[in-house]
Amino acid sequence: MTQPILQVSHLTKRFGGVAAVLDVSVDVLPHETLAIIGPNGAGKTTFYNMLSGRMTPSSGKVTFEAQDITGLPPHRISRMGVSRSFQINNIFNEMTVRENIEVALTAYHGDSRRWYNIASRNRPIQQEADMLLERLSLTDLAVRRAGVISYGDKRLVEIAMVLATRPHLVLLDEPTAGMTPDETHRVTALVKSLAATGDYTFLITEHDMGVVFDVADRVLVMHRGQSLVLGTPQEVKMHPEVRRAYLGDAEEEIAP
Ligand SMILES: Nc1ncnc2c1ncn2[C@@H]1O[C@H](COP(=O)(O)OP(=O)(O)O)[C@@H](O)[C@H]1O
Ligand SMILES: [Mg+2]
Structure with a gap:
């Protein structure tokens, strides 16, 4: 068993x-x-x-x-x-999508105050940021300021920041709340592909029965x-x- x-x-x-x-x-x-x-x-x-x-x-x-x-x-x-999903206001709007993920990674590795120095010189953090951008299909948005991307994409950045803490168990509380059907579909597909990596166990609360099933x-x-x-x-x-x-x-x- x-x-x-x-x-x-x-x-x-x-x-x-x-x-x-x-x-x-x-x-x-x-x-x-x-x-x-x-x-x-x-x-x-x-x-x-x-x-x-x-x-x-x-x-x-x-x-x-x-x-x-x-x-x-x-x-x-x-x-x-x-790890549980944060709210969107944990995202730094003035930073790029990539920088937000680097901050989360640097914080996880122990020092969030000097994130720029650490992240810009630290190869493992760069590589992990690339991997997370890829897994969340955010590579194309990597250099955009987080403040200007869509609501749905912000929630994906939020999930990337959760995954930056290398969780084994991820708690998602209504991850598709307020999303358009397209955005909801993206999140659903994403959770399925993340689950398929075998790296994570997910608990997910959700109102949309289509998503649930x-x-x-x-x-x-x-x-x-x-x-x-x-x-x-x-x-x-x-x-x-x-x-x-x-x-x-x-x-x-x-x-x-
Ligand atoms: N901090 C709190 N103080 C008092 N009651 C609370 C608190 N948090 C939740 N509740 C109550 O607990 C019940 C369950 O709420 P909640 O866990 O938010 O449900 P759900 O997430 O399923 O909508 C509700 O009746 C809510 O009012
Ligand atoms: Mg609730």
Whole structure:
């Protein structure tokens, strides 16, 4: 049996009397893409926040690569190889796409203040930047200022900056939110090609069911903080409760 890369067991987060995440358990296998779906407020972001260390769980346990990471601070968890997408405002608009990636790489290698000196003289960083530009199909935009590229391309730069930290596990929170259908298609294709490199395991939250069933090896459906169903896209599609919820018969509708 393959050892899971991530083991989540009975994870719970309470805010006052409300359980945003309640008793969620899931094993994630190396190199799989697991989609997490569910209506707004289902607890997806809170779940991520506990995996990345931004929030301390109320109870339960998170094990990553056989180490207990429950409640560790974000920088420790990130160092161990768990990375989540930043928001676009982490991008430096005055710098080029390539320079943004070099900053992220230089920060990862230990010194962000002198990034220019280090990056411009450091061959491994140059080569890694080239590789990331290539993997994200951003090579043609490498010398453009990040401030002038499209919204969709900015989100790709954001993903490149996440990958610069050499994560084994990547958490993507609604990576296609606000994108045009074309941009959404690019991100979907990209996540699939990154997954195919065998270097990454992805957790991805997403509202677009087309995207979910296209990229995911397995799907976890969350509802009111709890795990409702965990299975292959096919199993999830056929599940009566999911069908009810997604057909709009339930009290709560799945937001678009
Ligand atoms: N910092 C917080 N303080 C209080 N309640 C929160 C906080 N973060 C999230 N919640 C609540 O937890 C529930 C789950 O939210 P969230 O994890 O953002 O869901 P999702 O990402 O699935 O839309 C919601 O009811 C939300 O209002
Ligand atoms: Mg959310």
